[in-house]
Amino acid sequence: MNNESESLTPQQSLDVISAMINQAQGKMKKNSFYFLLWGWAIALAYFGMYAIMKFTHYPHPYLVWIITLPTWIITMIYGSRQNKQAQVFTHLDKTNMWLWISFGITILPIVVFMYKINYNLSPVILIITAVPTFLTGIMLRFKPLLFGGINFWLCGIIAFMVDYQTQYLVGGIAIIFGYLIPGYLLKRIHEK
Numbered sequence: 001m002n003n004e005s006e007s008l009t010p011q012q013s014l015d016v017i018s019a020m021i022n023q024a025q026g027k028m029k030k031n032s033f034y035f036l037l038w039g040w041a042i043a044l045a046y047f048g049m050y051a052i053m054k055f056t057h058y059p060h061p062y063l064v065w066i067i068t069l070p071t072w073i074i075t076m077i078y079g080s081r082q083n084k085q086a087q088v089f090t091h092l093d094k095t096n097m098w099l100w101i102s103f104g105i106t107i108l109p110i111v112v113f114m115y116k117i118n119y120n121l122s123p124v125i126l127i128i129t130a131v132p133t134f135l136t137g138i139m140l141r142f143k144p145l146l147f148g149g150i151n152f153w154l155c156g157i158i159a160f161m162v163d164y165q166t167q168y169l170v171g172g173i174a175i176i177f178g179y180l181i182p183g184y185l186l187k188r189i190h191e192k
Contacts, residue, residue: 031096031186032183032184032186032187032190033078033187034075034078034100034183035179035180035182035183035186036179036180036183036184036187037071037074037075037078038071038075038179039175039176039178039179039180039183040180041067041068041071042068042171042175042179043172043175043176043179043180044064044067045064045065045067045068046122046168046169046171046172046175047168047169047172048061048064048067049061049062049064049065049168050165050166050168050169050172052064053165053168054165062119092139095139096136096139099132099135099136100132100136102132103128103129103131103132106128107125107128110124110125110128119164120164120167122159122167122168122170122171123156123157123159123160123167124156125156125171126152126153126155126156126159126170126171126174127152127153127156127157129152129156129174129178130149130150130151130152130153130156130178131149133145133148133149133152133178133179133182134146134148134149134150134152134153135149137149137182140186142182142185142186144181144182144185144186145182145186147177147182148177148178148179148181148182149178151174151177151178152174152178155170155171155173155174155177155178156174158170159171159174
């Protein structure tokens with residue numbers, strides 16, 4: 001073949017790259033499912049634990065976090081189905097996927113060894129949650145997720161300054177502004 005017919009002009013190259021980025025962003029915006037699923041599960045756990053601690057004398061308020069086990073299962077099934085249906089899996093898709101997997105891997109030892117930090121893990125988790133949320137906002141060029149990441153950083157700092165019980169109220173509020181509001185905005189964009 002002739003090399004001249006195969007080469008792209010600089011503008012055509014930019015158009016191809018731009019189209020690939022837009023396609024990846026469009027596919028990633030469909031992932032509002034994850035923000036909504038995890039947002040509701042974690043918000044219910046945070047607010048549930050706060051309510052149990054504030055209004056009852058139940059000795060094991062942390063059991064409310066069991067709600068995250070079926071959430072993990074749903075995430076795995078949904079993600080597996082999404083990957084099977086994906087026609088194109090771009091570098092941006094892989095980066096975002098591994099960003100969130102690395103987040104989960106980072107959170108796991110914190111939860112397992114929370115007794116080492118006197119079970120005071122909410123501020124730490126909020127601050128760590130800021131990173132993948134903020135970076136996903138950058139990848140999608142979606143300001144509500146950027147602000148969601150900033151929200152997690154600020155709420156994590158606030159959680160360090162309040163008592164143990166109030167940390168769960170702060171965490172629930174962080175989830176509303178960090179996951180649920182951006183998740184619903186992503187869903188609305190996807191539905192248009």
